[in-house]
Amino acid sequence: MRVMITGAGGFVGRHLQPLLKKQGWDMLATGHDTLDIMDSSAIRRVLKDYEPDAIIHLAAQSKVGASWEQPEHTAEVNILGSVKLYAEFVQQNPQGKFLYIGSSDVYGITAKKENKLTEDMPCAPQNPYSISKLAAEQMLLQMARKYKTKVICTRSFNHYGPGQNRGFVVSDFASQLAEIKLGYREPAIYVGNLTAKREFIYVDDVAEAYITLLAEKNADGIYNVAAGSPTGIEFILKSLLEIASIDVEIRVDEKKLRPVDIKAFCGSNVKLSCLGWKPKTSLQEGLRKTFDYWLRRCQGEHESGNCP
């Protein structure tokens, strides 16, 4: 199988590439620098040259927090970019498989009412990011009906691990603790809402889920990529503090509090598990790997004078 990835230079893309190679599939990894998904003629050129059997579409403005500051950009890249990419792909390869990487955040306030979110429940997104991810998902599913093609849409729950940038909760906490541990920052950590609960899946397990979906001949429609149980943000902080083994003052940064923040997400992974996927990395192991990564990264940032 010839697989093309968009957003390959991002967090998931960098973890997915070696795993796809291990799978023995031919791969074209396009990053923001090599293919702008807003540029239809560039997309057309790349598709003509490579002729993929499948696309894994990761490229996005992926930060919920940033989407409040940049709603227009978020809508453009996440909705329009996805539609442009699919529209070109369906022309080039009507038999091809399109794997759209979406978000569990699309469930929005439904998460308040349901114990376990399943793919058939209604969506009620509450921020510009998740609205854009749902709009793209629905556009693609309806276009797939028209063209009678295969579009698989994930609703991926929170992922974390080495290589994720700041702007997501685990990396925001781990990066600050690493800086404190290395003596580059006073012993105080700035946090947002600690009362929320999210499902956290280690990034390699997320990548394995995408490979499972692509490998499965009959996969079609929407799939939760969920750990199966939620973890409190406060617990994440406590766990990282134990791993870092330092005493710090915890300060709430008002700027990190969001206009709307869903209290808890808990997803059912039954549909995906039926295809043989299950997460392998424990939270403790994943957080430890992430903290070690941030120790190395912060050291490098300070030595090169590249501190954010």
Ligand code: A2R
């Ligand atoms: O914005 P950059 O330069 O960091 O590049 C990001 C890239 N990207 C684009 N690529 C092509 N054309 C564009 N117009 C464009 N805009 C952004 O997508 C980045 O390299 C990549 C997304 O990677 P991350 O932000 O690290 O997201 P992550 O965690 O890998 O998530 C993958 C997917 C996304 O669709 C999320 O919405 C979903 O999983 O949860």
Ligand code: GDD
């Ligand atoms: N980012 C961040 N930084 N969030 C914090 C912080 C902080 O310092 N402190 C507390 N939080 C809280 C947020 O308010 C939210 O309740 C929770 O931690 C998780 O925030 P994020 O890591 O930013 O993730 P998200 O749930 O908003 O969105 C992520 O998950 C989606 C899947 O549900 C992103 O990875 C999306 O791309 C993804 O689709």
